[in-house]
Amino acid sequence: MxxxxxxxxxxxxxxxxxxxxxxxxxxxxxxxxxxxxxxxxxxxxxxxxxxxxxxxxxxxxxxxxxxxxxxxxxxxxxxxxxxxxxxxxxxxxxxxxxxxxxxxxxxxxxSVEDICAMKMVAISMRGKRRDFVDVYYLLKKYSLAQLMKFTLKKYPAYQPMIVLKGLLYFEDAEDEDLSRGIKIFDPDFSWKEAKRVITREVEEYQQVLLNPI
Structure with a gap:
């Protein structure tokens, strides 16, 4: 759609x-x-x-x-x-x-899969606030494991830990307005909640990496 x-x-x-x-x-x-x-x-x-x-x-x-x-x-x-x-x-x-x-x-x-992979790599370099907003809404549709799967399928040589580190680095985005007047349609959106969800998903995914079944 x-x-x-x-x-x-x-x-x-x-x-x-x-x-x-x-x-x-x-x-x-x-x-x-x-x-x-x-x-x-x-x-x-x-x-x-x-x-x-x-x-x-x-x-x-x-x-x-x-x-x-x-x-x-x-x-x-x-x-x-x-x-x-x-x-x-x-x-x-x-x-x-x-x-x-x-x-x-x-x-x-x-496709969403391709854009997701490109977005994850962009965040690992320097994430803008709108990039984190996008990841937050992607996480409503996919698990972080799926997002990482897309990323590694498109970029096989990319290191997962670099992506995960970028997902937890909000500092540059903190001082940035939701740039250029971008409108989020969800009336309940909260930047604080977006950070909380992303952080939780990354921490849970890291635990899986450290303690594989």
């Missing part, structure tokens, strides 16, 4: 006009996850492709299709733009997909 209501009218208009993206391009990141969980709004379009691409060619196509395009970065296999007020990025990303792509409008959306 896709929760199109998490997008604003301008975002929907942009998706409907996006065409001629490189072969194999898919949407991931917070917006792609929110489209499938329906838990919050999200403002940027983070695209990835497993194929190398020439960003200047795509940039010209986007400029021809949209009125206001400002360029943030253009290098080989990387394109960062602001398109009619919406952040747009496309990166070459060589990691395999572990789930099926989901068609939506003119694009393909990465």
């Amino acid at each position: 896709i929760y199109g209501n998490i997008l604003g009218k301008n975002q929907i208009r942009i998706l409907e006009k996006l065409k001629n993206l490189p072969a194999g391009t898919y949407l991931a990141g917070g917006t792609a996850l929110a489209l499938q969980l329906g838990h919050r709004t999200s403002f940027d379009f983070d695209f990835y492709t497993g194929s190398h691409f020439e960003p200047t060619i795509l940039l010209e196509k986007i400029k021809n299709a949209f009125q206001k395009v400002s360029v943030e970065r253009v290098v080989k296999d990387t394109l960062l733009l602001n398109v009619d007020g919406v952040g747009f990025s496309l990166f070459f990303y060589p990691y395999k997909l572990i789930g099926r792509l989901i068609p939506y409008k003119n694009i393909k959306v990465a």
Whole structure:
């Protein structure tokens, strides 16, 4: 199921006009996850492709299709733009997909399994508050063991303890507002409760690792 209501009218208009993206391009990141969980709004379009691409060619196509395009970065296999007020990025990303792509409008959306794995690795590097919010809602659907399974399936060489350590490091997120006006639809959401649940799940999972049956 896709929760199109998490997008604003301008975002929907942009998706409907996006065409001629490189072969194999898919949407991931917070917006792609929110489209499938329906838990919050999200403002940027983070695209990835497993194929190398020439960003200047795509940039010209986007400029021809949209009125206001400002360029943030253009290098080989990387394109960062602001398109009619919406952040747009496309990166070459060589990691395999572990789930099926989901068609939506003119694009393909990465599976929850793939987004989860990418999100867990991002948190292990430096978690933003919205990343922890996403994990909290993922834990309503999956166990932490399942989330770790997705992560290790996508990134076999990744160390589980690095991910677990990142999940318990809230300091950087503490001083951060729920950035850029993101709205969480759950009226009962509590940042304190989110931290409590994540901490409990990590501690229980660590006990399983230390005391396997």
